[in-house]
Amino acid sequence: MEHINGNLILIGLMGAGKTTLGKHVAQILGRRFYDSDHEICSSSGVSIPTIFDMEGEQGFRNRESAMLNKLAAERNIVLSTGGGAVLREENRRCLRENGTVVYLHTQPEVLLERTRHDTNRPLLQVEDPLAKLKELYNMRDRIYRETAHIVIESENYQKTVDRLLNALRQTA
Template sequence: MRIASCRNIFLVGPMGAGKTTIGRRLAELRQLHFVDSDHEIESRTGVDIPYIFEKEGEAGFRRREKQVIADLVLQQDIVLSTGGGAVLDADNRRALAAHGFVVYLHASVEQQLARTARADNRPLLQHAADRRAVLSQLLSVRDPLYREIADLVLPTDGRSAKGLVHEIVQQLDRVPAPI
């Protein structure tokens, strides 16, 4: 395991993995500030993510995401939930790995389908004729990138947020304190 600063905890993984739910609970338990990178982008721009995708495309969104992540990783004592595609950018991966303990919340395509079935705020799924195919493709590209920077990989299928938070805390307590 790579020794990382445990003053920050970064959650990565696909949509529907539970990053926001687990992040909020983890932050509360560890008395840290919770930040969701997508919500931060929306706050800074004053519009929602689907609107950014519509007006600027995915490339425009990714530029905004990169700036937000570069800013957020420099904060201290945060739990950061990243967007599922944040790991596509090598600079984002380096920044996350260098500034905190990275937890990859792994979710199967089945779980992602179930958890995103009624979501209308997922630009990559909005117009997809075959959501399973889209999610499978995204996971095949992103899974190795999540694993590349993860200090901890946790399967989330069939597991409660409470249990996952407990396991993350146990793992964090085993990591040597930063110098």
């Protein structure tokens, strides 16, 4: 799989499997893996919920854009982005111009199962997380599809890995 050139960038809603899948695929490809949210936390020294509390979503999005620009400048990496990374046009352009963008498409009901017990997701700390996931899905699905070079259904883990690797082989 070394013949796959450039960065591999994973986008999708929270819980789509970007980080878990990204780490695994990076190992298979022999590449470095970065999670933009993790890198934001490492560089700021605080959690994402803390950034949201202190700076609001706008402050977090500013940090996210700066981090995406920094990471996209790397070569031959696997990058997992935060679910809202595609909200800004500058981010979408940055991602598309610096790698192969893969949208891990997942239905809101599946996302809820995967994120149900995760308190590190500020947007889901609401009365009805499924309604919130459906709202995010309805707002972002079109943007993810427009940004991605490849769309992969993300339900069963191993099938998703296989689909992703097959899709990358076909585009190489």
